[in-house]
Each structure stands twice: as C-alpha cells, then as structure tokens.
Amino acid sequence: MTDILRNICLWVDDRLHVSKMFAATAGHHVPKSSGSWFYVLGSATLLCFMIQVVTGIMLAFVYVPSASEAYSTLMYLTFQQPLGWYLRGIHFWGSNFMVGIMLLHMTQVFLFGAYKYPREITWISGCILMILTLGLAFTGQVMRFDEDAYWGLGIGAAIMGRVPFIGENLVHLMLGGPIISSDTLSRFFSLHVFILPGSVIALVSLHLRMVLTKGISEYPKPGQLVRKETYDKEYAAIIKKEGVPFFPMAISKDLVASAVVIFGVLFCAAYFGPKMPNGLADPSQIDTLPRPDFYFLWIFAVAALLPDYTETFILLASGPVIILVLFALPFFNATGERSWRRRPIAVITVIVLYVGIGILTYLGHTSPWSPQMDAWTSVPTERSRVVGRSPLELQGLVLLQNKQCRNCHAIDGIGGHRGPDLMDIGSRLNAPQLTRQIFQGGGNMPAYGNKILPNELDALVAYLVTLRPEGVPPARDSAVPGVPPRQTIESSVRAAASGAQ
C-alpha cells in the first residue's frame, strides 16, 4: 500500500517537478537571523490579501455593482444572506489589517535598511504594492455605495478637476461620464475586483521573486556597513555559514503571526461586525457629513488645513513627489549603515510621519474646521450664561442661537469650533469691535451686515460683552478713558466674594 502511494507521489513529482519547485521557493535558504518576529509582517500582509480575495469573491456572489441595486444588495448581504454579515465583517476588517500591517512592514523595512543595495526592486515593487493597496481601500469604500461613497467620489472628482489642461477629461474618465452615476460604480467595481487585485498579484510575484533572487535581508547589526563591492559576497557567506531553509526552519514565526492575524480579523469581524453603509447614495439627501474611511482621514484633514494658495499645487504634486522620493530612496541611500540604531534621521522621519499622520487623522476625525450644522438648534447654553442678563442681553442670546452663530462658535466648548470659543469674547473685544466684526466679518468670518437688523446687532453685542470669565474685566476701548484694570479686577473679586457669601 505504501509503495503504491510512494509511486503515485513520485509519478506526480516526475511530471510536475514539485520537489524542484519547492527547493527553489519555500525551501530556499535564508539567513538564520531573519527568523525574527520583525520579519513576519510581509507574509502577514500577503495573508490579509488572500483573505480579501477569498471573501471578496464570496461577496461578489451576491453584490450587484449597479447604482440602483448596490445598496439593497449590501443590505441583503448584511441582514438576510446567511453569514453575509460575517463575510462582510472579515472583508472590512481584513482590509483594515492589510493596510495597517502593510504600513508596519514598510516601516520595518525602512528602519532595517532592507531597501538598500541590492534590494532596490524589492523596495520599489513594495511601494507600488502600497499604492495598489490604498487604491483597493479607496475603491472598496466606494463599493458600499452609500452617501460617504458618493461624496467621496465627488471629492475625488473635485481633485481631478484641479489638474491643469486635462482636468475635465480626467474627471469624466474617473466618473465614466459627465456626473457620478452607475457608470462610476461599475468602473470602480472593475478596478476593485479585477484591475487592482490583478496588479497586486503581479507585483507580489515580482516582490517574492526578488526575495528569492536577492535573498531576504539579514538582521542588521550596528556597524555592519553595506558596500556594493562586497555585499553580495558577504551575503553569500552568511547563507553558506548560517543559512537555513525557509521551510521548515524559518517559517514558524510567520505561521504563528498568520494565525494571530487571522484570529484578529475573525475576532473583529465577529465582535465589531462589518462597517454599515450610511444613508443611500442619494445626492438630494444633503444632510450628510461626508467622511472617508479612517486611512484617508489625514488627507481629508490636509485638504482643510492647507492655505488655499498652496492647495491645488500640494494636492496634485504631493502624490507624485512622495512616490518619486520613495522610488529614489534605494538609489540615493544605497549603501552604508543598515541598523536603525545608527540612523537617527530614519528614526526621526518615522516618528515625524507617524505623529504627523496620527494628529492629522485625529483632526480629520473631529473636523474642528467644519461648522456643526445642527448646533444652532441642538446645543444648550449653560445656566451661568443666562442668569442675571438684562432683557436686551437675553434677546442677544436668542439671536446668537437663531443666527446660527453657534454652528461655528462654541460657548464653553459646546458648539462648532470653526471660529473662536465665545466664552471669553467680552474680555477680548469691546462693543464697537464686536459690532464691526459682526457687521463686516473678516478673519475667516462672513460679514453679517445685511443679514441682521441694527437693533438685533445691538442686542447681540450687548450679550456678547457679558461673556467673560469671572474676575476678568471687559475689553476696554483704548480711545475712551476707562476704569483702571486693577480697580476693575478688585471690584469683580469683591462682587464674586459677596455673591459667594
């Protein structure tokens, strides 16, 4: 019996050359030092991609990429298709894990100097894979075809529309027509399930081919410099001296990491579930707060914070410049120290990027630059901001609410954050200054001159000057001799003290 089995195996091997293929791939020798926990991130990213391919194909069994049907098939997938919610969850969390682990992998490769000679093409193919992965993430959020997807496409089109000369053509190319429609969804579907994954498979093949031809980098040691003249020989010596076959000697940590990643994705899918679509992709439903998925929030924040005269240039040029710098990195930094312990600039670059993108993501999440659209009808006013006011001042308070001032101005932190908080406005601006500011705007505030009656303006200003912290005197008109500040503070303190008694 065993002989028959053995013969079958030998026959298969003779016809398919499985053992030779194995020796040339999974059995290839890697430096023993690369069997490190830091080296599991690449295979974990690939694993995520495989999860995405399988679950994506499953989702495509049900999903219909048509503007009129996409949303309802998504709802069907989530709520009626048996285990549809779970597969959607795995696909959603798989994408988050893929982006996250890919970025960690890239960071590790950068910090370990693994992009240096002779692994330039490994690095460049990895950079293209990063772009493709982000492309998959963006096109994936379009697949939900909810209001965020719709307006996200609008933002994409608006950026394309800033390209000189061919902007209009690019917009129509992106949208598949003159306006966001079913044709747009169809081409994003094609990108998401055919073009981008196909390109990823091609690039992953190249990426892994480079791992086989030029070898996985050895764990960097401080002081061990890369020299073009000697590196290949040194690497060959390392492989000869302490090389181990990737399978079964170096794969164990990858296997553990793979299992952890799968468990992580499954846990998140089961516990948090898939990302639910927002409202329908109905452009006439304009009460919406379009936000991208979290990995693009930092770009969303950049678009809000750039000075307007730099905006078009930076929006269009930054992508190509970043790509160019990434591609050029292994050429202008080809040799020398690999260990991050001796490369402070590399470490600082990583810290600055992580902190910067982290802060921008936080800002994108909170969006302090956006008016809080419903603040004027929904936010309360603290009791202390109401009691003791005169009828005129109270009329001003009502106007402050009704004129939508609080969409942009918070009081005590409640309300919009587009403009300054008004809790101490009375100590910073006096009545004439406030009148002027409201009347003619300025400093990023619209002018309200023809939107408010003179008596309303008086009431509003009368209220605003009362907004100041206890004990702080009102802002003084420098042209009018006023009460000396010291005396004012003393009298306020006295008043506060008597109030407390």
Place this chain on the structure above:
Amino acid sequence: MSDPSKEPEKCACDGAPKANRRDFLLKVGFGLNALAGAMIGIPIIGYALSSFVQKFPLKQISLGPVSKFPEGTTRLATYMNPYRRDWDGDTAEIPCWVRHIKAEEFQVFAINCTHLGCPVRWFEESKLFMCPCHGGVYYEDGEHASGPPPRGLYTYECWVENGELLLKGGILPTLADPKV
C-alpha cells in the same frame, strides 16, 4: 525546414544575407501579431479613454413652475440628470439651490462646494451656504464668504419661459469645468 545552424545563404547579386524562410516567417509572425495587437489594443484604449474625445454638452432642464420658488427665498430643487441611465437609481436625481431674487430674476447654484465638491447647505436665518466637509461658507448670492473654497458657488445658466424655470446642466461642476 532549413537547419538553424546553417549560415543564411548569400544573395548572388549584392552579397547581402538572404533571408531564409524561417526569418521570413518570424518577421511575418511578428508583423501579423503587431497588427492584431493594434487591432485589439487601439479599440480597448479608445474605449477606456473615450472621455478624452467624448463631449457632454449641457442640456436644457426644467425645474418646474416658477410658483414653486416664492420670491425672496432660496430652496432646494432637484432635477433628473439628462445623461441618466435606467439603472442609475437615486444618483440620477441631482439637487441644486434655487434663489428667487425677484420677478423673473433667479440664481441657481450647484450643490457642490467649489473646494472639494461636498454638498453645501442653506441656512435661511444667517443667509449663508455652509459646507460640512472643510467649512467653506458662501453668501446668499453664491459669493465666497469664508473657508477654503477658491471661488463662489458654481452657477447654472437659468431663465424663465412660459412660467417654468429652465436651466442648462447635466455635468458635475469642477474647477476644470465650472459651467455646470
């Protein structure tokens, strides 16, 4: 079949190497495939990049009777995208802001903020359009009031005919093509 190891036969007249049948077939093979490749490739590229040649002229659209828009108000209106397909679903219905100034004087603004295309909202009490994405604000006449937008709201060409408000539209306005 000639032996590939053999030297190509020399032409008796000028001494140049005479192409044998294999070389000829190779050239024909390359040539035919280049032609076939072009015959497949050019239509594919033409299909994929048709937006570079296709024009989308603005079309006349009715927003309905003028009476829907009382004088002195700014109201949301919708129209069916003239380039719609049957399977466009809700995306075929395009919103816009109609401002009836007086008599037959109208302004119709695209919904899209000129900064990055998000839908602007009208606030009657403060007479402002505000954008929920990056805080662009516009006055009631569409002029830029504050925030990052590089210009005022995109404005449709509109007119009144037989008591109906008509406009020219059909494309997504962007800075490259702001005519709406």
